[in-house]
Amino acid sequence: MLGTTIILAFRAINRHKLRSFLTTLGIIIGVAAVVTMVTLGNGATAAVREQISSLGANVLQLRPGQGFGRGGGGPRPPDFKPADLTAIENQLTGVRAVAPMAQSSGTAIYEGNNWSTTVYGTTAAYFEVQSWKVTSGRLFMPEEEEAGRPVCIIGNTVRTNLFQGGDPIGQRMRIKGVSCQVIGALATRGQGGFGDQDDVVVMPIKFVQRRFTGNRDISQIMIAVDDAYDTSTVQQSLEELMRERRQIKAGGEDNFNVFDTKQISDTLTGTTTILTQIVGAVAAISLLVGGIGIMNIMLVSVTERTREIGIRLAIGAVAGEVLMQFLVEAIVLSCLGGVIGLLIALVASWAIAPLMQVPFIFDLKVNLIAFVFSAVIGVVFGYFPARRAAALNPIDALRHE
Amino acid sequence: MSVDPIITLRGVTKVYGSGATEFQALKGIDLDIAQGDFVAVMGPSGSGKSTTMNILGCLDVPSAGEFLFKGHHVETLDRDQRALLRRRYLGFVFQGFNLLSRTSALENVELPLLYRGEDKQTRYDMGMAALDKVGLKQWWDHTPAELSGGQQQRVAIARAIVTSPDVLLADEPTGNLDSERSIEIMELLTDLNRNSGITVLMVTHEPDMAAFARTIVHFRDGLVERIEKGLAG
Numbered sequence: 182m183l184g185t186t187i188i189l190a191f192r193a194i195n196r197h198k199l200r201s202f203l204t205t206l207g208i209i210i211g212v213a214a215v216v217t218m219v220t221l222g223n224g225a226t227a228a229v230r231e232q233i234s235s236l237g238a239n240v241l242q243l244r245p246g247q248g249f250g251r252g253g254g255g256p257r258p259p260d261f262k263p264a265d266l267t268a269i270e271n272q273l274t275g276v277r278a279v280a281p282m283a284q285s286s287g288t289a290i291y292e293g294n295n296w297s298t299t300v301y302g303t304t305a306a307y308f309e310v311q312s313w314k315v316t317s318g319r320l321f322m323p324e325e326e327e328a329g330r331p332v333c334i335i336g337n338t339v340r341t342n343l344f345q346g347g348d349p350i351g352q353r354m355r356i357k358g359v360s361c362q363v364i365g366a367l368a369t370r371g372q373g374g375f376g377d378q379d380d381v382v383v384m385p386i387k388f389v390q391r392r393f394t395g396n397r398d399i400s401q402i403m404i405a406v407d408d409a410y411d412t413s414t415v416q417q418s419l420e421e422l423m424r425e426r427r428q429i430k431a432g433g434e435d436n437f438n439v440f441d442t443k444q445i446s447d448t449l450t451g452t453t454t455i456l457t458q459i460v461g462a463v464a465a466i467s468l469l470v471g472g473i474g475i476m477n478i479m480l481v482s483v484t485e486r487t488r489e490i491g492i493r494l495a496i497g498a499v500a501g502e503v504l505m506q507f508l509v510e511a512i513v514l515s516c517l518g519g520v521i522g523l524l525i526a527l528v529a530s531w532a533i534a535p536l537m538q539v540p541f542i543f544d545l546k547v548n549l550i551a552f553v554f555s556a557v558i559g560v561v562f563g564y565f566p567a568r569r570a571a572a573l574n575p576i577d578a579l580r581h582e
Numbered sequence: 583m584s585v586d587p588i589i590t591l592r593g594v595t596k597v598y599g600s601g602a603t604e605f606q607a608l609k610g611i612d613l614d615i616a617q618g619d620f621v622a623v624m625g626p627s628g629s630g631k632s633t634t635m636n637i638l639g640c641l642d643v644p645s646a647g648e649f650l651f652k653g654h655h656v657e658t659l660d661r662d663q664r665a666l667l668r669r670r671y672l673g674f675v676f677q678g679f680n681l682l683s684r685t686s687a688l689e690n691v692e693l694p695l696l697y698r699g700e701d702k703q704t705r706y707d708m709g710m711a712a713l714d715k716v717g718l719k720q721w722w723d724h725t726p727a728e729l730s731g732g733q734q735q736r737v738a739i740a741r742a743i744v745t746s747p748d749v750l751l752a753d754e755p756t757g758n759l760d761s762e763r764s765i766e767i768m769e770l771l772t773d774l775n776r777n778s779g780i781t782v783l784m785v786t787h788e789p790d791m792a793a794f795a796r797t798i799v800h801f802r803d804g805l806v807e808r809i810e811k812g813l814a815g
Binding site: 185192488489492498499500502576 | 636639642661666668670689699
């Protein structure tokens with residue numbers, strides 16, 4: 182009997198193709214939006230995770246201030262000094278590599294091409310900490326680091342914008358008005374949680390300090406923890422060492438912070454998850470509106486088909502069968518909308534994922550939930566019109582014009 | 583004919599509304615209808631003939647009195663039980679045909695079989711047989727809009743008889759048809775009555791149509807005025 186009811190529902194929907202389509206549009210858009218958002222959100226989360234893990238596991242970042250950014254009011258916490266770096270290198274156990282960083286930004290120019298980018302002053306240890314390799318050329322020599330020679334290693338974005346297809350190795354370019362020689366080109370890392378990671382020029386820290394920042398301050402220190410040691414233990418010793426060096430009294434607040442890359446990863450994926458949930462909630466509201474649309478059309482349909490209901494009742498349909506007929510019709514409508522929505526979401530997220538540079542991850546669970554949800558909408562919003570149909574008096578229904 | 587009555591009404595009344603707007607449509611009907619009879623119900627509008635037909639068709643219940651169908655009390659049945667009784671024993675033909683629009687003749691005829699839970703092949707066979715009986719086998723895939731009034735009524739009759747009912751209730755079946763089509767429909771009903779043994783109850787206000795019946799029941803003011811033998815009887 183249910184099979185027949187479903188056939189009847191399809192016949193009824195088929196009789197009003199355009200109207201049925203418009204009715205389900207709310208569900209279609211709702212399901213498509215929810216599933217696309219969640220799929221892309223999952224992709225973004227996965228992308229962030231991958232990006233973070235490419236930074237190298239067990240990496241600690243030491244920055245002045247509290248948390249991300251430099252914090253709100255009060256005097257700006259001091260940067261680190263070269264002595265801090267030496268102390269970390271000499272006094273901290275379980276450290277594999279330590280890289281100081283001084284940051285600046287400026288325009289790089291090569292033969293009439295110019296490009297605004299970020300300049301990192303650091304040492305060769307930076308590439309070890311980041312597990313980042315050069316595709317051509319070489320890293321800094323110890324004497325280049327020591328003397329702060331004008332040599333640079335460029336990220337792929339800078340390379341593409343300045344040198345187009347040409348080989349940059351050995352070429353001289355200008356950065357912030359200072360000439361420097363390109364000695365290496367870095368492998369592509371892509372978009373990270375921090376923007377384009379390839380938009381960077383890396384130079385010896387002494388050069389950056391002397392020519393750009395004008396002091397010997399270190400804005401950030403990156404520390405790779407030896408695999409044999411526990412990251413949180415090393416983090417704790419690092420924090421103790423820095424409190425001591427920056428003369429913070431017991432109970433005083435730290436004026437620096439240590440970030441574990443894992444912690445950053447959690448923060449970023451947490452943000453993506455919240456965004457996905459918010460967009461998902463908005464889309465869920467459109468599903469609700471779609472459900473109301475179905476109820477509206479089903480009520481119209483019941484009124485319009487009053488005579489048909491009368492005929493069915495006269496022929497011997499019991500109230501439950503009429504109720505089922507209209508309920509199944511609403512469910513079939515909303516499920517059809519759900520299926521079409523899922524197909525659109527599939528195509529849309531498959532097409533958009535590469536544009537957003539996130540992987541396309543098909544999540545069966547999300548698709549199933551969205552489908553079941555659309556079916557539930559059919560039940561909830563179809564029940565009231567269906568009950569109204571079933572309650573009709575056959576004599577009045579037959580007389581209905 | 584000395585057959586047991588298939589339908590018996592005893593002291594049936596029907597009251598609509600209450601208080602000041604109370605209206606007594608039936609004031610105590612006693613009626614026996616024999617199995618295999620062809621009954622024409624006549625009377626001016628407001629005489630209670632439609633109300634009686636609704637009760638006989640198990641679409642409505644009497645306010646008081648007894649209604650026995652095949653010896654069983656119908657007035658005590660609930661809505662769904664009466665629906666099942668209609669499904670099993672009754673067929674309906676209406677003045678306005680009441681076919682489902684945008685639905686083929688065959689699908690219309692198959693409708694009662696759907697509620698009986700017949701499978702697809704059975705529905706097709708029985709539906710085509712019923713269409714054949716009313717002479718519309720070739721028109722099975724036409725929708726009502728593509729059929730003439732007489733053809734639509736014949737599809738409606740096919741729908742009513744596809745379940746081989748005991749009783750066929752026809753409410754002014756020729757009311758919307760010209761006299762030539764009307765006579766065709768009446769001949770079809772007579773044929774079903776004589777050769778398929780279906781008891782036919784028909785409301786009409788045309789004496790020409792009533793003449794096809796074996797028994798003619800005249801209603802007036804909510805009462806049975808008189809019962810006479812028709813020409814066919």
